[in-house]
Amino acid sequence: MSPLLETRALTAFYGDFQALFGIDFEIDAGEVVAIVGANSAGKSTFLGAVCGLLRVSASQVLLDGDPVGGLPAHRIAAQGIALVPEGRRLFPSLTVEENLLAGGYLGRSGEWNLDRVYALFPALRARRRAFPEALSGGEQQMTAIGRALMANPRLLACDEISLGLAPVVVRDLYASLGDVARAGLSIIVVEQDVSLAQRVSHRLYCFQEGRVSLVGVSLSLTRAEISHAYFGV
Amino acid sequence: MPTSASELVGWADTLLQGVLLGGLYALFAMGLSLAFGVMRLVNIAHGDLIVLASFAAIALGLGTGWGPLAAFLVIVPAMAALGYALQRLMLNRTLGGDALPPLLVTFGLSIVVQNGLLEAFSADPRGLGAGGLETASIRLTSGIAVGWLPLIVFAVAAAITLGLERTFGRTRYGRAFRAASDDPVTAELMGMSHRHVYALAMAVSLAIVAAAGIFLAMRTTVAPSDGPGYLLYAFEAVIIGGMGSFWGTWAGGIILGVVQGVGFRLDPGWGILAGHLACLAVLLIRPRGLFPRTRG
Numbered sequence: 193m194s195p196l197l198e199t200r201a202l203t204a205f206y207g208d209f210q211a212l213f214g215i216d217f218e219i220d221a222g223e224v225v226a227i228v229g230a231n232s233a234g235k236s237t238f239l240g241a242v243c244g245l246l247r248v249s250a251s252q253v254l255l256d257g258d259p260v261g262g263l264p265a266h267r268i269a270a271q272g273i274a275l276v277p278e279g280r281r282l283f284p285s286l287t288v289e290e291n292l293l294a295g296g297y298l299g300r301s302g303e304w305n306l307d308r309v310y311a312l313f314p315a316l317r318a319r320r321r322a323f324p325e326a327l328s329g330g331e332q333q334m335t336a337i338g339r340a341l342m343a344n345p346r347l348l349a350c351d352e353i354s355l356g357l358a359p360v361v362v363r364d365l366y367a368s369l370g371d372v373a374r375a376g377l378s379i380i381v382v383e384q385d386v387s388l389a390q391r392v393s394h395r396l397y398c399f400q401e402g403r404v405s406l407v408g409v410s411l412s413l414t415r416a417e418i419s420h421a422y423f424g425v
Numbered sequence: 426m427p428t429s430a431s432e433l434v435g436w437a438d439t440l441l442q443g444v445l446l447g448g449l450y451a452l453f454a455m456g457l458s459l460a461f462g463v464m465r466l467v468n469i470a471h472g473d474l475i476v477l478a479s480f481a482a483i484a485l486g487l488g489t490g491w492g493p494l495a496a497f498l499v500i501v502p503a504m505a506a507l508g509y510a511l512q513r514l515m516l517n518r519t520l521g522g523d524a525l526p527p528l529l530v531t532f533g534l535s536i537v538v539q540n541g542l543l544e545a546f547s548a549d550p551r552g553l554g555a556g557g558l559e560t561a562s563i564r565l566t567s568g569i570a571v572g573w574l575p576l577i578v579f580a581v582a583a584a585i586t587l588g589l590e591r592t593f594g595r596t597r598y599g600r601a602f603r604a605a606s607d608d609p610v611t612a613e614l615m616g617m618s619h620r621h622v623y624a625l626a627m628a629v630s631l632a633i634v635a636a637a638g639i640f641l642a643m644r645t646t647v648a649p650s651d652g653p654g655y656l657l658y659a660f661e662a663v664i665i666g667g668m669g670s671f672w673g674t675w676a677g678g679i680i681l682g683v684v685q686g687v688g689f690r691l692d693p694g695w696g697i698l699a700g701h702l703a704c705l706a707v708l709l710i711r712p713r714g715l716f717p718r719t720r721g
Binding site: 243265274281283286293295339 | 610
C-alpha cells in the first residue's frame with residue numbers, strides 16, 4: 193500500500209537558486225511526522241512544494257500513489273492537503289469566523305465545522321467577530337490551525353506554529369494538535385524546537401541545506417545524532 | 426412672497442433631480458469600485474466599456490426591433506461573459522507586481538474600444554428609444570415632477586449596492602472575493618483559484634457596467650468618444666465616497682449628482698466643473714473619502 197503522501201527526489205528552485213536537492217519523504221495515514229532543521233534548510237520550501245506553491249514535476253509528489261506535483265495550489269487543496277502557513281497569514285479584512293469559513297470554502301465533507309473548531313479552541317468562540325489584528329498571537333495561531341482544519345483535510349501541514357509564542361501557549365497548541373492527531377489525521381509538523389518536535393511526532397526528518405540529513409523514529413534518535421544532522425558538525 | 430416660494434421649489438427640484446442623476450453616477454462607479462476593491466485594478470477602459478454597452482443595446486434594438494428590456498436580458502450576461510474572459514485571459518497577467526502594467530493595458534483597451542466603436546457606428550451620437558419611458562414622469566407638486574426613468578435608475582443603483590454589500594458580507598463568494606483581495610496566495614491554499622475569483626469579480630463589474638450603459642443610452646445620447654468622461658465621473662464618485670465600501674461609492678455618486686445639479690443651477694456652464702471641484706475638495710480635506718471602510 194502506498195503512503196498517504198510521498199515525495200521522490202523532490203527538487204525545487206527559486207529562479208536559478210536551488211533550494212531542495214532530492215528530498216525523499218513519506219507519511220502514512222494517521223502518522224505525525226516532524227521536520228526539523230536550521231533556518232534556510234528548506235523546510236518551508238518543502239511544504240510549499242508539496243502544497244503547490246512552487247513548480248515541481250508531477251512524479252515528484254505522490255498522494256495515495258497518484259502524481260500531484262505541479263498542480264496549482266487550489267487543486268492540491270481540493271485533494272485534501274491543508275497548510276498552516278508560516279506567519280499564520282490570516283485574512284486581515286475577515287473576522288475570525290469568516291477566516292474559519294474561508295478555510296471551508298471547498299466544502300469537503302468531514303467531521304470539521306465551526307462547532308468542532310470552537311470546541312477544540314474555546315477561546316476563539318468569544319472572539320469570533322474580532323478581526324485578526326485584534327487577537328493575541330496564540331489566538332491568531334488557533335485561528336490559522338482552525339482555518340486549515342475547516343478544509344477537512346487528510347493531511348495537515350503546520351509550518352512553525354510555535355514561532356513568537358509564549359511556551360505555555362505553544363504547549364496548549366500542541367496539546368490540541370495531539371487531540372486532532374489521535375482522531376486519526378495525518379500531520380506534518382515543521383519545528384525549530386528539536387525536543388518539542390521529538391515529543392509530538394512518531395517519526396522525524398532532519399533537513400540540512402535542502403537535503404534530508406537524518407530520518408528515524410523520533411524517540412529512538414539521540415540528541416547527538418540530531419545535532420550532528422542539524423548543524424552538520 | 427411668490428418669488429421666494431417658487432425659488433424654494435426650484436431648489437428642491439434641483440436637489441431632487443441631482444439625487445436621481447446621482448443614481449446613474451453610482452451605477453457608473455460601482456463596477457470600478459468593485460474591480461479596485463477586489464483586485465486593486467484601476468480599469469481605465471471602464472468608461473469606454475459603459476459606452477460599448479450603450480452601443481451594444483442600440484445595435485440590438487436596430488437589428489431586432491426588441492425593446493430595452495430585451496437589451497438587459499441579452500447584454501448584461503454578454504458583458505459579464507466579456508468581463509470574465511477579459512480578466513482571465515488578459516488582465517490577470519498584468520497583476521501581482523507593479524501598478525503600471527494594468528493601467529497601461531486598460532488604457533490600451535480604452536483606445537481599442539473607442540476606435541472600434543467609431544469604426545462601427547461613426548462619430549454620431551445615438552440614443553436608445555425606451556418606448557416613451559424616457560419622457561414619462563410623475564408630478565409631485567406644481568413645480569416638481571420626477572421622471573420614471575431616473576427613478577428606476579436610482580432604485581436599481583440602490584438595489585445593486587445593497588446586493589453587493591450582502592454578497593460581500595455574507596456569502597461564500599463574498600468571503601472569497603475579500604480573501605483573494607487580502608492575500609491571493611493564501612486564498613489558493615484554501616482552494617480558491619484567485620484567477621477564477623478575480624474573473625468572477627470582473628464579470629460582476631461588467632454586468633453592472635452593462636446596466637449603466639443601457640440606462641445611459643435611454644437617458645441621453647452617446648458617442649464613441651464619451652467614455653473617458655464617464656470614467657472621470659466614476660472616479661470622482663469613488664474618491665468622494667471613499668475606497669472599499671459600496672455604500673460609500675453609492676453616496677459618492679449621489680453627492681456628485683447633487684453638486685453638478687447645483688452648479689448647473691447657479692450657472693449653466695458650471696455644472697461639470699462644480700463636480701470636479703467637489704472631488705478636489707474631498708481630496709484636500711478628507712483624502713480617504715467621506716465614508717472610508719472602517720474595520721476592527
